[in-house]
Amino acid sequence: MSPSESYVPTAREKAFLDSVENPKYDRESINGLNPFLNEKAPKDVLNFYSQDELNALKSLKGTERDIETRMPVKLTRHYFELAKNSRAIQAIVKAQPSETENLMGSEDPGYQMDYSPVEGLLHKYEMGLMYVVSTCSAHCRFCYREELISRKEVERQDGTVAKKGLAQIPDVIGYVHRHNREVDPSTGLHPETGREKLREILMSGGDPMVLSNSKIAAWLGALAEAGIESIRIGTKELAFFPQRFDDAFLKMMDRFHETYPDVGVRLMIHFNHPDEFLVKDADGNYIEEASGILKWHPATKKAMDGLTARGWIAIENQSPIIKNVNDDPDALRIMQRAIKRVGANNHYFFCGRDIIAHHAFNVPIERAWQVLNESQKGLSGVETHARLSITHYKGKTEVAAVTNGPLAGIPGTENGVVIFKILRNAADAKDRGKVCIVARNPNAIWFDGYADRVIYDEAGLFDYARVKKAPATKMA
Numbered sequence: 001m002s003p004s005e006s007y008v009p010t011a012r013e014k015a016f017l018d019s020v021e022n023p024k025y026d027r028e029s030i031n032g033l034n035p036f037l038n039e040k041a042p043k044d045v046l047n048f049y050s051q052d053e054l055n056a057l058k059s060l061k062g063t064e065r066d067i068e069t070r071m072p073v074k075l076t077r078h079y080f081e082l083a084k085n086s087r088a089i090q091a092i093v094k095a096q097p098s099e100t101e102n103l104m105g106s107e108d109p110g111y112q113m114d115y116s117p118v119e120g121l122l123h124k125y126e127m128g129l130m131y132v133v134s135t136c137s138a139h140c141r142f143c144y145r146e147e148l149i150s151r152k153e154v155e156r157q158d159g160t161v162a163k164k165g166l167a168q169i170p171d172v173i174g175y176v177h178r179h180n181r182e183v184d185p186s187t188g189l190h191p192e193t194g195r196e197k198l199r200e201i202l203m204s205g206g207d208p209m210v211l212s213n214s215k216i217a218a219w220l221g222a223l224a225e226a227g228i229e230s231i232r233i234g235t236k237e238l239a240f241f242p243q244r245f246d247d248a249f250l251k252m253m254d255r256f257h258e259t260y261p262d263v264g265v266r267l268m269i270h271f272n273h274p275d276e277f278l279v280k281d282a283d284g285n286y287i288e289e290a291s292g293i294l295k296w297h298p299a300t301k302k303a304m305d306g307l308t309a310r311g312w313i314a315i316e317n318q319s320p321i322i323k324n325v326n327d328d329p330d331a332l333r334i335m336q337r338a339i340k341r342v343g344a345n346n347h348y349f350f351c352g353r354d355i356i357a358h359h360a361f362n363v364p365i366e367r368a369w370q371v372l373n374e375s376q377k378g379l380s381g382v383e384t385h386a387r388l389s390i391t392h393y394k395g396k397t398e399v400a401a402v403t404n405g406p407l408a409g410i411p412g413t414e415n416g417v418v419i420f421k422i423l424r425n426a427a428d429a430k431d432r433g434k435v436c437i438v439a440r441n442p443n444a445i446w447f448d449g450y451a452d453r454v455i456y457d458e459a460g461l462f463d464y465a466r467v468k469k470a471p472a473t474k475m476a
């Protein structure tokens, strides 16, 4: 199928799509700073910003430090209610002038456009990632997709400059067929890129859960028909608007599972802090049920119960560790324990990426490791599955260890070392498992903070050359 061809669902797919219901959802979203500046937001929401805060943000409008040019403001009613009693949640969605004090950073973090064989699809690892939408129900200030959500123009490999486009079903399905057809059956690898069959795809953005059930279903059906074995949906909607996981959505998922029982579904959820799902009393303490279990917000618990009851949906939480949000071992300990207890998993914690303005959000790498390590003391093995990853341009890299003492006889290591290990490596993953050891720098928030203190680098983290072109796949 060529990209210009339209996509025709199969009869089985059509029967699934015809069964989908599309309720309307009212998230009572506040879009942008203007509703606050013009006092058009609901009265009780107006006090989310003080007049001084609004004046400071207003003074930056139209300048190169304009807060909303970097990242638009967006908030749901549900999240506002949670934020009223949580400084951590306020820090996630409340714009601050400090965000644009230092605008250093990459306009295309991870050089993602180097791995985009068709618009809106990234094929970096053995799996693919699609941008299916460019917004979420609310916007995290630290978002590492700020370039997509702000619709910024980024440079492509061919030197052209354009906004990142969204994935389209005919293009993506055509690519999946072409790539998988070219995989050599005798080696199981693509002859040019060394990649395996494309068998897993992540629907991302933005948040796919802001799309209608029909649009989500259209992607699910098309990917399943193309032979994708496992489909991921990346979403923060359990935090922003858990009511979205209603009967109509779950019914659609059930119909999908009945139609394609062999296709795995993985919901990659995004809780940053327990305040996003646990109920607090007037003193700010989490409320315990009679059983001693911490009480979940009823709407979030209902959504989570609906998902975990379907054992064929895997639920995996992943979260960056962000300054003033969750760089707090106690909060992370409570969160990991509570998530595992209801039947979801703790997948990854991340160090912040080198997005534009990352200095405003990133916790030093060594501090993030210490926070996570401290948080996991006293937790059981199954509660501590999450590793700390930092996304190097080569791929996901674990911050595996931070030592306090020197490596005997090795100059430069007097204050200890950091050990990185490549977990997921682009293309044919040839460097997976390789390590890099650097002398400590407690202030480093990105790899460049270690550039002058590399001790050993079999992983090649400090010898990175940008890939020349997107993986070639012949057109049909």
Ligand code: SF4
Pocket: 135, 136, 138, 139, 140, 142, 143, 144, 145, 149, 205, 206, 207, 235, 236, 270
């Ligand atoms: S939910 Fe994810 S994609 Fe959406 S604004 Fe937050 S970090 Fe960005």
